[in-house]
Amino acid sequence: MNRLQGKKILVGVSGGIAIYKTLTLLSLLNKQGAQTRVVMTEGACQFVTPLTFQTMSKNKVYKDLFSEEDHFIPHIDLTRWADVFLIAPATANILAKMARGISDDLLSSTALAAHCPVLVSPAMNVVMYRNPATQENIQILRDRGIGIIEPDSGLLACDEKGEGRMPEAEDLARVLEDFFAPKDLVGTKILVTGGPTREMIDPVRFISNRSSGKQGIAIAREAARRGGEVTFVHGPLQAPVPKGVEDVPVTSTEDLYLALKDRFDGAQALIMAAAPADMTPVHYLDQKMKKEGKSGSFSLEFKETTDVLKTLGGQKKDQVLVGFAAETQSVEDYAKKKLKEKNLDFIVANDVSAQGAGFAGDTNIVTIFTKKDREDLPLQSKEEVAREILDRVVGLLQEREAGK
Numbered sequence: 001m002n003r004l005q006g007k008k009i010l011v012g013v014s015g016g017i018a019i020y021k022t023l024t025l026l027s028l029l030n031k032q033g034a035q036t037r038v039v040m041t042e043g044a045c046q047f048v049t050p051l052t053f054q055t056m057s058k059n060k061v062y063k064d065l066f067s068e069e070d071h072f073i074p075h076i077d078l079t080r081w082a083d084v085f086l087i088a089p090a091t092a093n094i095l096a097k098m099a100r101g102i103s104d105d106l107l108s109s110t111a112l113a114a115h116c117p118v119l120v121s122p123a124m125n126v127v128m129y130r131n132p133a134t135q136e137n138i139q140i141l142r143d144r145g146i147g148i149i150e151p152d153s154g155l156l157a158c159d160e161k162g163e164g165r166m167p168e169a170e171d172l173a174r175v176l177e178d179f180f181a182p183k184d185l186v187g188t189k190i191l192v193t194g195g196p197t198r199e200m201i202d203p204v205r206f207i208s209n210r211s212s213g214k215q216g217i218a219i220a221r222e223a224a225r226r227g228g229e230v231t232f233v234h235g236p237l238q239a240p241v242p243k244g245v246e247d248v249p250v251t252s253t254e255d256l257y258l259a260l261k262d263r264f265d266g267a268q269a270l271i272m273a274a275a276p277a278d279m280t281p282v283h284y285l286d287q288k289m290k291k292e293g294k295s296g297s298f299s300l301e302f303k304e305t306t307d308v309l310k311t312l313g314g315q316k317k318d319q320v321l322v323g324f325a326a327e328t329q330s331v332e333d334y335a336k337k338k339l340k341e342k343n344l345d346f347i348v349a350n351d352v353s354a355q356g357a358g359f360a361g362d363t364n365i366v367t368i369f370t371k372k373d374r375e376d377l378p379l380q381s382k383e384e385v386a387r388e389i390l391d392r393v394v395g396l397l398q399e400r401e402a403g404k
């Protein structure tokens with residue numbers, strides 16, 4: 001199930017041009033099954049009408065400090081209702097009011113009366129953002145335990161460049177997903193791998209495979225969300241590396257092995273979602289191979305690369321070891337064989353030829369095999385598969401801890 005499903009999110013909007021992103025955010029939150037309510041300032045109403053927000057949140061919008069409704073005190077009851085209060089965009093003005101406890105409108109009064117955790121997404125002109133007054137206010141709020149969502153840097157609406165841009169709606173939705181994640185991996189060192197590796201033939205050519213890295217990225221992100229100390233070792237990816245992880249890019253299978261070898265002893269778990277190339281050219285050509293003199297056909301000799309997981313599985317102490325098996329046939333037989341040969345705690349197998357499973361897409365259909373049983377999971381997003389995997393890793397780590 002979606003992590004935002006059924007969550008009650010109070011969204012505060014103050015008057016900044018980034019407000020259009022908040023509309024997209026509301027749409028994303030509603031699609032994920034969250035309940036949203038919106039508090040607007042006068043300034044916010046200058047940019048977008050309350051009716052637009054009401055339509056996007058599918059709920060009444062609040063802007064007046066006083067209500068005619070029976071037994072309803074907006075600034076108190078709204079945060080009592082909410083699981084979290086996100087203010088996005090948060091202008092320099094609302095940050096200043098919050099830092100000083102000023103409560104002269106509904107948004108600032110709601111912030112002062114908040115029963116629930118508060119997150120703010122500062123968005124403004126770079127000079128206003130860098131002004132010591134704003135920086136001091138942000139620090140005051142941070143020290144009080146308010147979550148500060150760092151603004152992005154780039155070209156701002158005022159045509160100046162620098163920090164102050166509100167993150168995109170998708171990024172803010174991710175912050176909320178982080179917020180609701182259980183913090184059950186705090187203090188745990190986790191190695192995650194993802195993406196393909198490349199074996200160079202000559203300076204311009206390589207062999208590789210179709211892995212996009214998206215499943216590994218989703219696992220690394222989820223592990224970090226849950227408080228893990230994550231090192232993400234990966235080949236070339238088709239999506240960005242998540243925030244909050246140690247980023248270790250590699251090229252070849254040998255690089256991948258070397259990056260993991262030294263880190264494996266100190267880790268509590270290794271989740272091997274990478275698709276390392278199984279073969280590498282016997283001879284690397286220093287100069288680009290030419291087609292002249294080849295009479296229309298080429299042959300190259302390959303040798304096997306290190307089976308990284310099998311090698312580390314042989315050295316395993318009490319780490320939790322998770323492998324993947326991407327197959328096109330006889331999934332169960334091959335997966336069980338790899339589970340045993342690589343000394344894994346469990347293996348996540350999928351038939352990459354099935355619709356909705358495998359490489360470039362955002363979904364996967366996997367079966368998890370342990371030594372004792374199998375569990376067939378439905379078609380899910382790669383984020384959900386990541387959660388399923390980490391739930392099991394946490395379970396195994398807890399069992400190990402209890403057995404000590």
Ligand code: CTP
Nearest residue numbers: 272273274276278306307308309323324325326
């Ligand atoms: N793996 C690895 N090192 C390799 C190849 C694979 O560590 N050189 C890991 C993968 O990351 C995955 C698991 O082993 O977690 C299974 O990978 P897969 O490609 O499905 O199987 P292989 O062992 O390479 O066997 P085959 O290609 O014959 O199916």
